[in-house]
Amino acid sequence: MLEIENVRLVYNAGRSDELTALDGLSLTLPGGQFTTVIGSNGAGKSSLIQIISGAVRPTSGRVRLDGTDVTRHADHRRAGRIARVFDDPRAGTAPELSIEDNLALALARGRRRTLRFALSAKRRALMREHLARIGLGLEDRLGDRVGLLSAGQRQSLTMVMAGLSGPSVLLLDEHLAALDPGTAARVLTLTRELVAELGATSLMITHNMEHALALGERLLVLSRGRIIGDLDAETKRATTVDGLVDMITASQDTVSDRLLIGERA
Amino acid sequence: MVERLLLDTLVTGLPLVIAYLGIYTVFRLRSDFDLTVEGSFALGGAATAVALTAGTDPVLALLAGAAAGAVAGLVTAMLHRVLKVQVLLAGLVTSIGLFSVTLLVLGVPTVSLLSADTIFGRSGDRTVSLVLGVIVIAVLVLYGLFLRTEIGLALRASGVNPRMARSQGVDDRAMMTLALVMANGMAGFGAGLVVQTQGYADVNMGIGTFVAGVAAILLGELIMRPHGSAIIRIVACVLVGTLVYRLILVGALRMGLPAADLKGITALTLVIAVAAHRYVASGLRRAARSLVRSREGVS
Numbered sequence: 001m002l003e004i005e006n007v008r009l010v011y012n013a014g015r016s017d018e019l020t021a022l023d024g025l026s027l028t029l030p031g032g033q034f035t036t037v038i039g040s041n042g043a044g045k046s047s048l049i050q051i052i053s054g055a056v057r058p059t060s061g062r063v064r065l066d067g068t069d070v071t072r073h074a075d076h077r078r079a080g081r082i083a084r085v086f087d088d089p090r091a092g093t094a095p096e097l098s099i100e101d102n103l104a105l106a107l108a109r110g111r112r113r114t115l116r117f118a119l120s121a122k123r124r125a126l127m128r129e130h131l132a133r134i135g136l137g138l139e140d141r142l143g144d145r146v147g148l149l150s151a152g153q154r155q156s157l158t159m160v161m162a163g164l165s166g167p168s169v170l171l172l173d174e175h176l177a178a179l180d181p182g183t184a185a186r187v188l189t190l191t192r193e194l195v196a197e198l199g200a201t202s203l204m205i206t207h208n209m210e211h212a213l214a215l216g217e218r219l220l221v222l223s224r225g226r227i228i229g230d231l232d233a234e235t236k237r238a239t240t241v242d243g244l245v246d247m248i249t250a251s252q253d254t255v256s257d258r259l260l261i262g263e264r265a
Numbered sequence: 266m267v268e269r270l271l272l273d274t275l276v277t278g279l280p281l282v283i284a285y286l287g288i289y290t291v292f293r294l295r296s297d298f299d300l301t302v303e304g305s306f307a308l309g310g311a312a313t314a315v316a317l318t319a320g321t322d323p324v325l326a327l328l329a330g331a332a333a334g335a336v337a338g339l340v341t342a343m344l345h346r347v348l349k350v351q352v353l354l355a356g357l358v359t360s361i362g363l364f365s366v367t368l369l370v371l372g373v374p375t376v377s378l379l380s381a382d383t384i385f386g387r388s389g390d391r392t393v394s395l396v397l398g399v400i401v402i403a404v405l406v407l408y409g410l411f412l413r414t415e416i417g418l419a420l421r422a423s424g425v426n427p428r429m430a431r432s433q434g435v436d437d438r439a440m441m442t443l444a445l446v447m448a449n450g451m452a453g454f455g456a457g458l459v460v461q462t463q464g465y466a467d468v469n470m471g472i473g474t475f476v477a478g479v480a481a482i483l484l485g486e487l488i489m490r491p492h493g494s495a496i497i498r499i500v501a502c503v504l505v506g507t508l509v510y511r512l513i514l515v516g517a518l519r520m521g522l523p524a525a526d527l528k529g530i531t532a533l534t535l536v537i538a539v540a541a542h543r544y545v546a547s548g549l550r551r552a553a554r555s556l557v558r559s560r561e562g563v564s
Contacts, residue, residue, distance in 0.1 A: 109433050
């Protein structure tokens, strides 16, 4: 279970360009729940992810993971329990390193790293098994540098890495945004499978209202650092894209073109 | 003549391989600039020399040099972590401060080891090369094995993509500290070997180490083309690069160039290596891009 309690995040506090990214946001995500998050530009979606992953510390408020207060834990200390897939397909992997080295790095997540060899026959077998499941043929290219892979392949690899070491929270930060429609559809399928398989508390940020409505058991609508809509599975089924647009415009937030057009994947 | 050239290259080059491998650790694996080596190299040499003149076992004297270098690296790491100074600036400050420390350790600007016992005893250049070769190979193997460990992998990843490394649970700042301590420890160790081969330590012996190391690394990269996961190529790159670089310098000396011109040769080598990188590497990148495109076309 993930609890966010009255979190405020203010950038450039006290200056003329002061910006409130999260404005007293509270949220409880029960264990295993798959939630999608939607909102206009600057609504605080990415800030929410940053706060949960620990990349940014909130100005005030608390973050609790399975009852433990992790507000002051740095991102690398939370990594064992919180896996993250970035919006930029290049961000989640190390291009200079081979596929197997990237996976080995993820395999050691959440454990104390030692002077044991990062790669072994046993670990390579495990990697092949995981890679074979995504059906991109990467299991035969363990030694290839990740920099040689396409954006879709890299994002798929990041997803596999996120799934290793069984995280209790999975953060997907607009992870389809930079992919072409065909690849996005493939990675989306992979997302459904990964979330179902892990059973982790999952939070998926998206600009695509159809995705937001079609996936998950809960939908959060963010605006100006607050939650303005919290739809459960049943309400979500009854809601249309137009209904969501109305909800966002009603909060006097502009709906960006990107949000309206979306990728009709 | 050729034999003399090669022996000179080995005797003066092999000790530097270890120091330059240290430079590689920060410069390439961490993608940062650590100027501490200029100071830690001299300090390591000084510590070894003073230990030797005090009658310490030559092997222990080498370890003293390595320890002195490592402490220097730790100082830079602490400046970086605690005061949040950039590594470049922290290293510069440390190296300048270390000049005084080194002078304090040596007592005089130059300490001769003519009467002291070294690991090489009174042996000739062939034996010295052989002993150095064994030590260098041992260090290279250990270094390569370390890079293959979980911690070594975390170090390599943190330099390539720090954000990703942190999201995979790697403590980025701890890796920087580790890299700085390792790099300067190796610089100190290499300097200890230099001191034992050349028979003296000088307070100025560290000046230019960083640039020379970078020149050697760039030369090695032209030949070996290492990357993050090709560990044998990484150690081979530093070994080959250092020896080629020393061969150029020794060759220049043999051709009758005055010793004062050597720094100029170093700078020239660096410029030529950078130019070659620009020219050759851009061609390679183009080839890699077209390869990716053709693969995507297939899938």
